[in-house]
Amino acid sequence: MKNPKLITKPFAQNGQKNAIPENYSSSMESNQATWDQGFGPITMIPVAAGGLPPKGQDFNGIFNQISESVVYLSMGGRFKFSADYAAAINGYPKGAILQSDDEKKEYQSIIDNNKVNFNTATQAQINAAWKLFSTDDMLQQLAGKQPAGNYLKLGDYGIGGEFPPEVIDANNVKLGGIYAPAGAAGINFYDPYAPMFVMNRNGMYIRQFQITATGKIAARDIKGEWKVYSDDEELKTRFLGINSTAVSAKQLSTKSTIAGQEFYGKGETITITPQGIGAQPVGNYLKLGDYGIGSAFPPIVADADTLGVCGFFAAAGAGSKNYFDSYTPVLVMNRDNNYRCSLQINVNGRVATRHRSGAWITYPTLDEFNAKKSLGEGQRWQDVKGSRSSGVSYTNTTGRTIALSVSTAGAIASSSIQIFVDNVLCSRNEVGGGEGTNFTRHCIGYAVIPTGSTYKVEASSIGLWAELR
Structure with missing residues (x-):
C-alpha cells in the first residue's frame, strides 16, 4: 500500500484564521463557529431571510487546526502525554x-x-x-538476553546425538557432554563400556559420571579417583539388622557367614537379633522443647547476658535487661562459648545482632537505606514543566529527597517567583520591569524537597521547571 498524498504544511498556515473556541456562549456572535456546535443555526438561513454567512476566518481556523495534526502524523510524529x-x-x-x-x-x-x-x-x-x-x-x-558466543549445536559432544563421540582416554575429556568410552581400549574410565557424562564449569570444576551395566554409580573429579556408590540392596547385606529376621547359629572353628557377616568361634551357640542399628552414637541429645527448640513457649530469661546455651529464649518483658527488644524471642548461637551470637527481630521488623555481651547492632531496611542516600546519587535532572502548574501543590512520593529548580519566562516587565515547601516559604525572587529596556529578565528559585513533603510554586509565569529525582 502506497502513501496517500502527504500534506507538507497546515491549511492556511500563513492566512487569516480564528482560534476556534471549545464551547459556544451567548456572549459570542451568533455566526461564531465553535467545536461543540460547529456553525450556528443563523448560518443555515439565507441572508435574504435574515441569516448570517459563516466567517472565512473560522473555516481557515478549523482546517488549520485539523490539518496541523495530519501534517504532524504525516511527518512521523508521535503524540506525547499532555x-x-x-x-x-x-x-x-x-x-x-x-x-x-x-x-x-x-x-x-x-x-x-x-x-x-x-x-x-x-x-x-x-x-x-x-x-x-x-x-x-x-x-x-x-x-x-543471550550473550554472543559459540553455543552447542544439536549433536555436539553427544548432546542430542544418536551416538556420542568415542573417546579412548577419560583424562582427555573436558568439554561438557556425553561420550562413549572406546571399549576394551578405553583407559581411565570406571567402566570402559558405559557412556560417560561430563560437566564443566569454566574449566575449573570438571566432573565425570558413569552408570555401569550393573547399575552402580561412579563419579570423579577429572583425573581423580572414581567414587563408587552402593545401592539399597547392597547396604542391607552390609549392615546387620536392616530388614532381616532373628538368626541362631552354632559358630564353628572355621569361618561362618550369618546375615552377610563373617564369624569365627569355638563352637558355642549364639543368637543374633536385629535391633534396627542406626548411625547415631550413644549420648545425650536435645529432647523436644529443650532450650526452646520446637516448644510452643521457650523459657523466659531476665538477663540476655546469661544466655550461653544455643536455642530460642523469651525475654522477660519489662523486667528484662540487655535485650534489643524486651518482648520478642531471641535466638542464641554458641560455639565453645567463644563465639556466642544473639539475634532478635522486634515487633517493627528491625533486625539486631550482637557478639557475646557486646552492643546490639541494628540494620536499616531497604527503604531506610535508599532514603539516606546522598542527594543526586542515582538521580537525574528531569524537565517536568509539561506536568506542573503555578499555584498547584505536589507531593514528593519518590522515597528520596529531591531538588527543584524553576524560573519565570523571559520578560521585560516585572516578574516574581515563590517556592513553598510544606506550606513554608523557602525561596523568593522578584525582578522589576522598566520602560525602554531592550533585554529580558528572569526570576529564579531553588529548593530541596524532603521525601513525603509537599511543594508549590507561585510565579508570574513558568519558563523552566526541572527536578532532580
Whole structure:
C-alpha cells in the first residue's frame, strides 16, 4: 500500500484564521463557529431571510487546526502525554499509545480515564496504568538476553546425538557432554563400556559420571579417583539388622557367614537379633522443647547476658535487661562459648545482632537505606514543566529527597517567583520591569524537597521547571 498524498504544511498556515473556541456562549456572535456546535443555526438561513454567512476566518481556523495534526502524523510524529488534554477528555482511553518526553519509549494505556503521567510518576504508578510498548534500544535489550558466543549445536559432544563421540582416554575429556568410552581400549574410565557424562564449569570444576551395566554409580573429579556408590540392596547385606529376621547359629572353628557377616568361634551357640542399628552414637541429645527448640513457649530469661546455651529464649518483658527488644524471642548461637551470637527481630521488623555481651547492632531496611542516600546519587535532572502548574501543590512520593529548580519566562516587565515547601516559604525572587529596556529578565528559585513533603510554586509565569529525582 502506497502513501496517500502527504500534506507538507497546515491549511492556511500563513492566512487569516480564528482560534476556534471549545464551547459556544451567548456572549459570542451568533455566526461564531465553535467545536461543540460547529456553525450556528443563523448560518443555515439565507441572508435574504435574515441569516448570517459563516466567517472565512473560522473555516481557515478549523482546517488549520485539523490539518496541523495530519501534517504532524504525516511527518512521523508521535503524540506525547499532555496533562491539560488528559484533564479535558477525562483521561486517555485504554489502548492509547503515547511517546515519552525524551522520545526513547512508548507506553500503551492499560486502563480507561488514564491521567497518570509516565514521565514523572513512580514506577509503581506507571505499572498500574501503562505498559511499556517499545524502547529505542529494544534490539539491544533482546540481544542482551543471550550473550554472543559459540553455543552447542544439536549433536555436539553427544548432546542430542544418536551416538556420542568415542573417546579412548577419560583424562582427555573436558568439554561438557556425553561420550562413549572406546571399549576394551578405553583407559581411565570406571567402566570402559558405559557412556560417560561430563560437566564443566569454566574449566575449573570438571566432573565425570558413569552408570555401569550393573547399575552402580561412579563419579570423579577429572583425573581423580572414581567414587563408587552402593545401592539399597547392597547396604542391607552390609549392615546387620536392616530388614532381616532373628538368626541362631552354632559358630564353628572355621569361618561362618550369618546375615552377610563373617564369624569365627569355638563352637558355642549364639543368637543374633536385629535391633534396627542406626548411625547415631550413644549420648545425650536435645529432647523436644529443650532450650526452646520446637516448644510452643521457650523459657523466659531476665538477663540476655546469661544466655550461653544455643536455642530460642523469651525475654522477660519489662523486667528484662540487655535485650534489643524486651518482648520478642531471641535466638542464641554458641560455639565453645567463644563465639556466642544473639539475634532478635522486634515487633517493627528491625533486625539486631550482637557478639557475646557486646552492643546490639541494628540494620536499616531497604527503604531506610535508599532514603539516606546522598542527594543526586542515582538521580537525574528531569524537565517536568509539561506536568506542573503555578499555584498547584505536589507531593514528593519518590522515597528520596529531591531538588527543584524553576524560573519565570523571559520578560521585560516585572516578574516574581515563590517556592513553598510544606506550606513554608523557602525561596523568593522578584525582578522589576522598566520602560525602554531592550533585554529580558528572569526570576529564579531553588529548593530541596524532603521525601513525603509537599511543594508549590507561585510565579508570574513558568519558563523552566526541572527536578532532580
